[in-house]
Amino acid sequence: MTIEEAQKAVDEWIKTYGVRYFSELTNMACLTEEVGELAKVIARKYGDQSFKEGENDNLADEMADVMWVLMCIANQTGVDLTDALQKNIEKKTKRDKTRHINNPKLK
Template sequence: MDQNEITLNQLQNEVNDWIQTIGVRYFSELTNLAILVEEVGELSRLMARKYGDQSFKSGESAEQIPSEIGDILFVLTCLANQMGISLQDVIKSTIQKNTNRDLNRHKNNPKL
């Protein structure tokens, strides 16, 4: 692993440290859910302009997409921290669930 890369556990610790020192405290879970939805909407708006039929408004650009993904990851990490959920554990579980469900499904899909 590159020394600049971090594990999901390290990400959770880093976000928690930031919240405790700079953010003062976590917003409520419901507030963070609303913020997450807002951030996903901002990503959606940019994606619609880059890959869809809409054009960019003044001040918008596709270069903002990575920042919006970062914002989503940050808020999602806050929610996981607040609820005591390990991102490492849930992604492993989700990959296993998807593997079991879709082992042959996509291979046999003539649309792909």
């Protein structure tokens, strides 16, 4: 599935099952919540914390939740994430093409 296809699939789901998009502000709060849930799993899996009883290592699902809400926000604000990501990669390449290679902390 491409990013474009994913954005369309999210839009179709919202129109079929979700009634309507939440407001942009509500979706921003939802995105923050989902990023927090992802952070909790990463802290437990890769950090110093351990999973509590009943918690799951659902890393992929939490990442997908973040992508879902981000795509909702992109859809409702008219952002083509494929185009935005391509431009962002170009920007980073132009700006940082030697920055990391020459960073002694990364060697």
